[in-house]
Amino acid sequence: MTAAEPMTTPAPTGGSVEDEPLLVIEDLTVRFPTEDGVVSAVTDLSYSVDLGKTLGIVGESGSGKSVSSMAVLGLHDARTARISGSIRLRGAEIVGMSEAKLRKLRGNEVAMIFQDALAALHPFYRVGNQLAEAYQEHHPDASKRDARRKAIEMLDRVGIPRPDRRVDDFPHQFSGGMRQRAMIAMGLINDPSLLIADEPTTALDVTVQAQILDLLQDLQREFNSAVIIITHDLGVIAEMADDVLVMYSGRAVEYGPCKDILVHPEMPYTWGLLSSVPDVTSDPDARMIPIPGNPPSLLAPPTGCPFHPRCAHRDKVPGDLCRTALPELLPGGRGGHHVKRCHLTNPDAIYEAEVLPEIAPDLAEER
């Protein structure tokens, strides 16, 4: 429960570092003690990402998506956050790492792209200087001129027209899409092995969203980095992700390969997310069904399964199990890498019989 505890955890041995994925998170728990009580923002979260792969993290606001990825950069204030568990990047433990070592990782090995680029870029400094600053911080030998050249090169790479001129613009002189491109350029300027994109397209209009996603995919191929994309947009997930992690109330509720999760979801919360996606190309008779209720309080989460107060299928579980016992994250009917946190015994059948016909009648008939 303390931040210091994991420092005593023995470092993984040489052999396992070789085999281990780039980023491994185990039993990550992030709590914020407040005057009203302890907020459990993330509880017992585990996942991993390999180089060249993309993990999509989905969930509503307050489900712990951003908090967990901020922990990867060690960005939580040690005075306000209690972090336990393990975050290993190339085998190096990040939880409890010294600030000096963390700084060497941030923006260098791990970079982050934030959602609202207008707010995330400093309004008073030129775009180019902000990029160059990120470069120089991790290349202390580089001259100002080198850093500027690198900034122009990156702006060009992300598709900013006339980068040699726009480099001297201020963020407010850029359009929304260009600002997000500049953010991406800043994230990639030090060629990080892990890029975390926190809702990178939320503040943009749809056509620009598609461009930004394409750009991210191109760059990922080029730089061969691992990408974590945080979103509440399943369309983004479908396009980008290799693996998907569905979070609810600070916990993983479903985790597995993207295709499995989108085609054979086994957790009613995931069904709810799928049901609330509008799709212009689908059957106009298909219904968009919102998830009833609100995300749970993180101060006093519901007993048992945190989703049970909003779950339409809890009656199908015998007894009062959903209300009393937290389901474990276990492999579902399709086995292996697809895990879910739900008491339902035959989720696949329920999904096909009850959920699919409502949200995608054409797909249901095909089966």
Added chain:
Amino acid sequence: MFAYVVKRLLSGVVVLFLVSMTIFLVFWYGPQEPAQVVCDRQTSNRCGERIELYRENLGYNNAWYEEYGTFLKGIAVGRDIKFGNRELSCAAPCLGRSYLNDAPVWEEMKTRMPATFSVAIGGAALYLLLGIPIGIAAARRRGTLADKALVSSFLVISSIPYYLFALLVWLFLTISWEIPLFAETGYFPLTDNPAKWFSGLFLAWIALGVFGCTSYTRYTRGSMVEVLGEDYIRTAKAKGLASTKVVYKHGLRSALVPVVTIFGIDFGTLLAGTIFTEQIFDIEGIGRWALNAVYQRDLPVVAATALFGATILIISNLIVDVVYSILDPRVRFS
């Protein structure tokens, strides 16, 4: 930028024109018979019926706009002023002659400006040098015991009225404890004796600086706490910058914007004359002069000091806006 400054200067001149006219009219139509002071003085308080003569001589029987025109002309090119049966010249910029001793107001003002400016600059420098760093330190430690203790103790100091605070400072440091450095307060020209200039004003600076720094600590702290919660601060941290760089390069520049605005107005007020400070620490500055002029109904001096205050405030507002646009490019380019 240059066009902007010129535009602001022009609008400042218009404002000054309106202010000067307002001041002029307030005294013209005021409850006080303006000629009375001169008449009383020159007739050894046996003015009586002769007031009419003085009114005529001083121009109070003319239409106000004629006299206002004369007043403006005096500022621009100088004029001659009739005092009773004498006619005295008054060189530009003529703000009139004192009703009490016939001295040209502008000349007197010039001799008093260094005292007021010395007090204002020293006091303001001290409260900025104390207030801003303390505010930053408190913001970085927000919520801790040290922060809470500091904020509440500063609140106590700033709850004391300033005149009482300054008076207590003087009473204790100069009178009770007889600290040699503070023994002789007052203004001594810097060019005559820098050491004496310093020691004469030091106590006034301390009073202004310590009292003022409590406000600036609160402004800076509040602004800094807000800025440190901004997304771009998180971005700066995510780049791997050291926390001092995050705070001073990315945080402070934004946090200073509202502080600069308040400071511009505060400093302008200080430059226009610090009545309490000058009175308590025996400094012959503009504030004290203005106060005496009000007591003695010396209209030209009252009008001149009011106009001086307005000019200083307009200039300091202009400087604030220019600094503002240097700090924030969004202002510069819109």
